[in-house]
Amino acid sequence: xxxxxxxxxxxxxxxxxxxxxxxxxxxxxxxxxxxxxxxxxxxxxxxxxxxxxxxxxxxxxxxxxxxxxxxxxxxxxxxxxxxxxxxxxxxxxxxxxxxxxxxxxxxxxxxxxxxxxxxxxxxxxxxxxxxxxxxxxxxxxxxxxxxxxxxxxxxxxxxxxxxxxxxxxxxxxxxxxxxxxxxxxxxxxxxxxxxxxxxxxxxxxxxxxxxxxxxxxxxxxxxxxxxxxxxxxxxxxxxxxxxxxxxxxxxxxxxxxxxxxxxxxxxxxxxxxxxxxxxxxxxxxxxxxxxxxxxxxxxxxxxxxxxxxxxxxxxxxxxxxxxxxxxxxxxxxxxxxxxxxxxxxxxxxxxxxxxxxxxxxxxxxxxxxxxxxxxxxxxxxxxxxxxxxxxxxxxxxxxxxxxxxxxxxxxxxxxxxxxxxxxxxxxxxxxxxxxxxxxxxxxxxxxxxxxxxxxxxxxxxxxxxxxxx
Amino acid sequence: xxxxxxxxxxxxxxxxxxxxxxxxxxxxxxxxxxxxxxxxxxxxxxxxxxxxxxxxxxxxxxxxxxxxxxxxxxxxxxxxxxxxxxxxxxxxxxxxxxxxxxxxxxxxxxxxxxxxxxxxxxxxxxxxxxxxxxxxxxxxxxxxxxxxxxxxxxxxxxxxxxxxxxxxxxxxxxxxxxxxxxxxxxxxxxxxxxxxxxxxxxxxxxxxxxxxxxxxxxxxxxxxxxxxxxxxxxxxxxxxxxxxxxxxxxxxxxxxxxxxxxxxxxxxxxxxxxxxxxxxxxxxxxxxxxxxxxxxxxxxxxxxxxxxxxxxxxxxxxxxxxxxxxxxxxxxxxxxxxxxxxxxxxxxxxxxxxxxxxxxxxxxxxxxxxxxxxxxxxxxxxxxxxxxxxxxxxxxxxxxxxxxxxxxxxxxxxxxxxxxxxxxxxxxxxxxxxxxxxxxxxxxxxxxxxxxxxxxxxxxxxxxxxxxx
Numbered sequence: 001x002x003x004x005x006x007x008x009x010x011x012x013x014x015x016x017x018x019x020x021x022x023x024x025x026x027x028x029x030x031x032x033x034x035x036x037x038x039x040x041x042x043x044x045x046x047x048x049x050x051x052x053x054x055x056x057x058x059x060x061x062x063x064x065x066x067x068x069x070x071x072x073x074x075x076x077x078x079x080x081x082x083x084x085x086x087x088x089x090x091x092x093x094x095x096x097x098x099x100x101x102x103x104x105x106x107x108x109x110x111x112x113x114x115x116x117x118x119x120x121x122x123x124x125x126x127x128x129x130x131x132x133x134x135x136x137x138x139x140x141x142x143x144x145x146x147x148x149x150x151x152x153x154x155x156x157x158x159x160x161x162x163x164x165x166x167x168x169x170x171x172x173x174x175x176x177x178x179x180x181x182x183x184x185x186x187x188x189x190x191x192x193x194x195x196x197x198x199x200x201x202x203x204x205x206x207x208x209x210x211x212x213x214x215x216x217x218x219x220x221x222x223x224x225x226x227x228x229x230x231x232x233x234x235x236x237x238x239x240x241x242x243x244x245x246x247x248x249x250x251x252x253x254x255x256x257x258x259x260x261x262x263x264x265x266x267x268x269x270x271x272x273x274x275x276x277x278x279x280x281x282x283x284x285x286x287x288x289x290x291x292x293x294x295x296x297x298x299x300x301x302x303x304x305x306x307x308x309x310x311x312x313x314x315x316x317x318x319x320x321x322x323x324x325x326x327x328x329x330x331x332x333x334x335x336x337x338x339x340x341x342x343x344x345x346x347x348x349x350x351x352x353x354x355x356x357x358x359x360x361x362x363x364x365x366x367x368x369x370x371x372x373x374x375x376x377x378x379x380x381x382x383x384x385x386x387x388x389x390x391x392x393x394x395x396x397x398x399x400x401x402x403x404x405x406x407x408x409x410x411x412x413x414x415x416x417x418x419x420x421x422x423x424x425x426x427x428x429x430x431x432x433x434x435x436x437x438x439x440x441x442x443x444x445x446x447x448x449x450x451x452x453x454x455x456x457x458x459x460x461x462x463x464x465x466x467x468x469x
Numbered sequence: 470x471x472x473x474x475x476x477x478x479x480x481x482x483x484x485x486x487x488x489x490x491x492x493x494x495x496x497x498x499x500x501x502x503x504x505x506x507x508x509x510x511x512x513x514x515x516x517x518x519x520x521x522x523x524x525x526x527x528x529x530x531x532x533x534x535x536x537x538x539x540x541x542x543x544x545x546x547x548x549x550x551x552x553x554x555x556x557x558x559x560x561x562x563x564x565x566x567x568x569x570x571x572x573x574x575x576x577x578x579x580x581x582x583x584x585x586x587x588x589x590x591x592x593x594x595x596x597x598x599x600x601x602x603x604x605x606x607x608x609x610x611x612x613x614x615x616x617x618x619x620x621x622x623x624x625x626x627x628x629x630x631x632x633x634x635x636x637x638x639x640x641x642x643x644x645x646x647x648x649x650x651x652x653x654x655x656x657x658x659x660x661x662x663x664x665x666x667x668x669x670x671x672x673x674x675x676x677x678x679x680x681x682x683x684x685x686x687x688x689x690x691x692x693x694x695x696x697x698x699x700x701x702x703x704x705x706x707x708x709x710x711x712x713x714x715x716x717x718x719x720x721x722x723x724x725x726x727x728x729x730x731x732x733x734x735x736x737x738x739x740x741x742x743x744x745x746x747x748x749x750x751x752x753x754x755x756x757x758x759x760x761x762x763x764x765x766x767x768x769x770x771x772x773x774x775x776x777x778x779x780x781x782x783x784x785x786x787x788x789x790x791x792x793x794x795x796x797x798x799x800x801x802x803x804x805x806x807x808x809x810x811x812x813x814x815x816x817x818x819x820x821x822x823x824x825x826x827x828x829x830x831x832x833x834x835x836x837x838x839x840x841x842x843x844x845x846x847x848x849x850x851x852x853x854x855x856x857x858x859x860x861x862x863x864x865x866x867x868x869x870x871x872x873x874x875x876x877x878x879x880x881x882x883x884x885x886x887x888x889x890x891x892x893x894x895x896x897x898x899x900x901x902x903x904x905x906x907x908x909x910x911x912x913x914x915x916x917x918x919x920x921x922x923x924x925x926x927x928x929x930x931x932x933x934x935x936x937x938x
Contacts, residue, residue, distance in 0.1 A: 106706060106824035107855070108713070129714065151657045157718075160657065162666075163632045172919075180915050187854040188620045188629070188820040188896035190670050192908050193920040193938055197631075197666035201659055218717040237575060244577070245598065248687040248761015249626075249718060291760075292717015293772070303762070351657040355575035385656040386576070427657035439661045446649050450641075450927065451662040457926035458919065469662055 007087060011044055013064045014057075014090065040083035042069075042091040049096040051169060051210045055177035057092065058208065062175055067463050068092050070204050072141030073117055076148060077349075078432030080203040080466050092208060094143055100124055101211060102185070109166055109185035111213040114143030121214070130216035133158035135253075137333065143209045149201030151428035153332075156384035157252040157290070160428075162200045164215050170199050170207035173463040185213040198458060203430045205465035206458045218292035220252070224300040225288045225325035226308060229281035229318040233358030236285055238316045240354070240383055243287055246307045250300070253288035254384035255332050258361070261378040261391075264338040265331055272334050275321035285383060286328045332380070336391070339378040343393035346407060350418045351427035354386045360421040364390060364414065372410065374398050387427045390414070415442060433466050476557060480513055482533045483526075483559065509552035511538075511560040518565040520638060520679045524646035526561065527677065531644055536932050537561050539673050541610030542586060545617060546818075547901030549672040549935050561677060563612050569593055570680060571654070578635055578654035580682040583612030590683070599685035602627035604722075606802065612678045618670030620897035622801075625853035626721040626759070629897075631669045633684050639668050639676035642932040654682040667927060672899045674934035675927045687761035689721070693769040694757045694794035695777060698750035698787040702827030705754055707785045709823070709852055712756055715776045719769070722757035723853035724801050727830070730847040730860075733807040734800055741803050744790035754852060755797045801849070805860070808847040812862035815876060819887045820896035823855045829890040833859060833883065841879065843867050856896045859883070884911060902935050 043066065048054040061068050067089040071081045083089035094115035102111040105128035112121055118132065119139045125131050134145065135152040144150075146168060151160045158164065166185045172178040182196045199207055230236040233256075240254050259281045266274050289300050301322055311317040339345065352360055361379045368377040374395060381389040392410065394402045402410070415425045419442055431439045440448070451469035455462075462468060512535065517523040530537050536558040540550045552558035563584035571580040574597035581590055587601065588608045594600050603614065604621040613619075615637060620629045627633065636652040651665045668678055699705040702725075709723050728750045735743050758769050770791055780786040808814065821829055830848045837846040843864060850858040861879065863871045871879070884894045888911055900908045909917065920938035924931075931937060 104822060104824060106710065107822040109822065149659050149663070151659075155656060159628070159632060162663075163628060178915050178918075180919060181913060182916055184891060184893065185822050186820050186893050186896075187624060188851070188856045189893045190618050190620075190672075190897055190899045191893050191895045191912055192672070192900045192917070192936070193674070193923065194618070194631075194666075194670050195916050195919045195923070197663075197669075198919070198923065200666075201663050203659075203661070205662070218713055221717060241575065244687055244761070246762065248690060250760065250762055291719065292713070293715065293719055299768075351655050353573060353576040353578065353654050355573060382657070387657045422653060424653065424655050424658045424660050426660045427655075428659055430659045431661045443660055444650060446647050447651055447664050448661070449647075450649060450664045450667070453926040454662065454664070454667065454923055457922040467661070 007043060010064050010066050014044060014046070014060055014066065040085050040089070041087040042083045043088055045091040045093050047093045047096050051171065051179055054092070054171045054208055054210050055179055058171050058173050058177035059175065061090065061463055062173055062177070062461060065461065065463070066090050068173065068208065069466060070094065070143060070147070070208050072115060072144035073139060075138035075140045076144060076432065077429040078203070078434040080147065080430060080432030081144065082433065082466070084433070084466070094141060097210065104185065105130065107185055108216045109213055110216055111183055111185060111211060112142050113211050114141060114209050116142045118145060125216050126219065129219050131219050132164060132214050133217045134161055134164065142212045146200050146209050146212055147202060147204045148428070148430045151385070151387065153255060153382060154252050155382065155387070156254060157249060158217060165196065165200055165212060166215050167213040168196050168199055168209055169211040170209050172207050173459050173461060180207070183211055183213050187215065198454065201430065203432055203465060203467050205455055205467050205469070207464060220290040221292055221294035222296035222300055223288065223290035223325060224297060224304050224322060225286065225328050226304055226320050226322045227275050227328045227331070228285045228287055228308065228320040229276065229279065230283050230285065230316070231280055231318055232282045233361055235316045236283055236383060237355065237358055239285060239311055242307055242311055242316070246303055247289050250289050250291045251384065252290040253286060255286040255381065256283050256383040257332065257335055257380035258283050258378055260376070261335055261339050261380050262331065264341065264378065265334045268338040268341045269334050272330050274331060275323070276319050279318060281318055286332050288325050335380050336389070339391045339393060343376070343395045344399050344402070346392040346394065346411065348390040348414060349427050349429045350390065350423050350425060351387045352421060352423040354383065356422050357383060357386055357388060360418065360423060361388065363417060363421065367417065368392060431467055436467055476512060479533050479535050483513060483515070483529055483535065509554050509558070510556040511552045512557055514560045514562050516562045516565050520640065520648055523561070523640045523677055523679050524648055527640050527642050527646035528644065530559065530932055531642055531646070531930060534930065534932070535559050537642065537677065538935060539563065539612060539616070539677050541584060541613035542608060544607035544609045545613060545901065546898040547672070547903040549616065549899060549901030550613065551902065551935070553902070553935070563610060566679065573654065574599060576654055577685045578682055579685055580652055580654060580680060581611045582680050583610060583678050585611045587614060594685050595688065598688050600688050601633060601683050602686045603630055603633065611681045615669050615678050615681055616671060616673045617899045620854070620856065622724060622851060623721050624851065624856070625723060626718060627686060634665065634669055634681060635684050636682040637665050637668055637678055638680040639678050641676050642928050642930060649676070652680055652682050656684065667923065670899065672901055672934060672936050674924055674936050674938070676933060689759040690761055690763035691765035691769055692757065692759035692794060693766060693773050693791060694755065694797050695773055695789050695791045696744050696797045696800070697754045697756055697777065697789040698745065698748065699752050699754065699785070700749055700787055701751045702830055704785045705752055705852060706823065706827055708754060708780055711776055711780055711785070715772055716758050719758050719760045720853065721759040722755060724755040724850065725752050725852040726801065726804055726849035727752050727847055729845070730804055730808050730849050731800065733810065733847065734803045737807040737810045738803050741799050743800060744792070745788050748787060750787055755801050757794050804849050805858070808860045808862060812845070812864045813868050813871070815861040815863065815880065817859040817883060818896050818898045819857050819859065819892050819894060821855045821857065821890060821892040823852065825891050826852060826855055826857060829887065829892060830857065832886060832890065836886065837861060900936055905936055
């Protein structure tokens with residue numbers, strides 16, 4: 001931690017150079033995510049209003065060796081946008097950079113500043129029948145979407161953020177506050193190494209993303225949805241493959257949830273009606289089919305029913321209901337809160353090759369039942385893309401037996417099982433202070449050293465972001 | 470250039486360490502692309518049979534400071550896989566690394582070694598109703614696909630190679646011949662900075678790609694196609710937007726070709742039947758609609774006809790024909806050869822925001838007509854993704870007036886117009902010895918310096934590939 005006089009000198013230098021009110025005083029706000037673990041204290045909060053402001057800030061920060069932590073809508077889940085507790089890091093809030101720089105319906109693209117929220121962007125895009133098809137439970141800003149390389153529930157059809165970014169504008173932490181302008185909204189651009197990629201999924205490291213160009217997709221014009229009960233996860237996989245054979249790229253979501261997790265929803269939120277009794281189901285899936293081609297609703301539903309009928313005849317499907325998708329998404333969206341009730345939730349965000357998901361979930365459930373019989377374990381998430389959210393719930397009555405050390409041990413043991421099953425310990429949430437220790441433990445040294453070399457090349461002073469690779 | 474004794478010493482070192490026949494002697498083969506400009510002389514051709522072989526080769530190369538140039542199927546168009554003329558660079562051919570390491574239909578993924586051809590990969594994938602939907606005029610190997618970040622004619626629906634890569638395995642040029650294993654076929658993987666991206670679209674620089682994991686898409690099961698005449702490029706854009714409104718993500722290609730280019734096809738290849746007389750058309754488009762959902766052929770054609778009918782009533786479309794797509798692709802595929810007949814072709818591979826394409830083509834045609842009235846200019850390519858292949862044809866009779874210097878001047882002047890119109894000078898072909906001078910001239914210094922810093926971090930000795938950023 002810097003000594004107090006040095007900190008005051010840094011603050012004065014920032015304030016004197018930047019002036020004009022867009023640098024605020026020291027901050028000790030509660031942060032949205034997991035504040036107990038990662039709440040930090042900022043040297044100050046800089047609120048640039050433009051790329052030029054951000055470049056000026058970078059120059060001062062470099063001159064005075066002030067670390068910068070970019071902050072968008074503070075919806076991240078790993079603390080990558082939260083300063084540490086030292087009081088030496090300056091938060092860079094992009095809440096004043098909210099301009100839509102260009103909206104080009106003919107090109108199906110939009111260029112926005114880092115602070116523009118996903119919902120705002122999509123409101124503009126919708127006026128021309130377009131959208132950025134990243135479907136999340138939160139409403140991040142554009143800079144955060146890029147930093148986290150967000151995924152979401154429709155990834156099976158639309159891909160992650162990286163697959164929808166056409167370009168970025170970035171400010172580097174060098175003496176000149178260099179601005180990288182790689183914003184051109186071009187779908188084909190192979191004019192040398194694509195520097196854009198150095199900032200997507202970098203968890204706020206490497207540079208300050210000030211603007212982003214996204215490709216937009218046509219809004220969905222026809223859709224249908226089903227809620228389907230399966231006797232096993234293997235059956236769910238067979239169901240997924242059958243729906244892909246029947247609908248190809250139109251399958252837009254295949255979200256799974258364990259029967260126990262759905263029971264939690266029924267218990268916690270009686271108003272969210274689960275369409276049928278669980279019976280012998282091991283899990284359910286929310287199946288959604290959607291296309292930008294209008295007028296296909298009836299045909300899609302007819303095909304979905306035929307597909308379900310065939311699967312029921314093969315005993316792959318136990319039961320199913322078709323209805324407007326919103327109704328089933330209410331169940332899916334209620335899951336995280338429902339499984340967290342009555343206990344302290346330990347959440348895991350992991351991914352697998354789709355064929356390995358079933359075995360992992362069974363393994364995890366059995367291991368928890370054997371090694372931690374007092375805890376419950378709920379699995380749900382994105383079967384279609386291999387993503388799995390696992391929530392281990394510690395009943396309040398025994399919470400004192402699971403202090404931080406015990407939680408870390410449990411988490412580590414479960415991650416080891418993830419890696420043994422060919423999975424990834426952070427599917428969509430990225431890496432930040434909350435989980436960087438697992439990054440160091442679970443990602444091969446060769447990859448980490450390469451990431452570190454690239455980071456050092458781009459940000460040699462190590463001033464940007466919370467993660468040192 | 471190395472002195473001869475040093476070269477012989479390097480060859481002996483390589484041969485002694487690698488032994489066992491997989492290093493061949495000096496090579497001076499003609500290369501497929503633009504041999505007159507870029508044909509090179511190799512110190513030798515190493516043909517590793519495994520990742521371990523490649524790592525051993527990298528170690529020897531580092532010890533003896535031998536530059537390595539990776540070679541796949543030699544289908545590249547910018548010379549990035551061709552050694553220079555110094556006789557000091559060792560070609561690394563991946564033609565022995567052709568194993569399909571894993572094919573996982575349940576995960577819709579395939580992991581192949583660098584030497585596996587796109588067609589071979591797709592033959593295997595097709596057995597499970599899947600494909601890697603990169604649609605090219607050539608048949609590159611997996612390593613080349615990654616190095617070039619290939620695009621192709623169906624990019625509008627499926628994206629480029631980057632959007633279909635799940636992971637790579639790479640050998641670095643360091644003392645240990647480090648192997649980066651980032652091959653896991655995971656769709657959601659945000660476990661820290663994604664090192665994979667450092668090698669996609671790097672034009673063979675940074676490291677030796679030894680294996681790739683691709684996501685596979687369901688094969689197309691329903692489709693229809695139309696060949697459409699437009700009075701102007703602006704009308705073609707209106708047509709593109711109308712088809713996107715009618716079919717959303719099912720629009721799989723919207724290839725345009727100038728009326729003059731189609732006339733060349735009719736003249737050069739009478740067997741390739743153009744469906745109707747040009748009349749007042751400024752350009753044509755091959756419109757293809759395709760989906761993985763079976764049984765929609767009739768519905769798609771009915772909708773396509775309705776869309777065309779409405780466009781014809783608005784005078785956007787002059788004439789149109791529907792037929793199986795193969796027939797129209799024959800016209801499209803004949804274009805490059807047809808426009809090259811009767812002259813020396815100067816080819817450009819450029820891209821734009823889609824709304825800027827029409828103005829650029831008009832500008833380029835008018836400029837050629839005014840500044841180079843003896844030359845003809847043909848535009849065709851990928852209206853749907855903004856990609857444009859422009860071929861300026863120099864009649865043989867006046868070819869002596871357009872020597873290398875005049876060609877370079879013409880090329881430079883046209884690229885300046887591309888950049889002024891917001892375009893990119895290399896859309897899909899990437900950067901190699903053939904066009905690296907334009908990279909240095911046309912890409913902003915900030916981006917080039919960043920690319921150079923990253924390259925230096927990954928390959929500090931500068932031993933891999935032909936492009937120094």
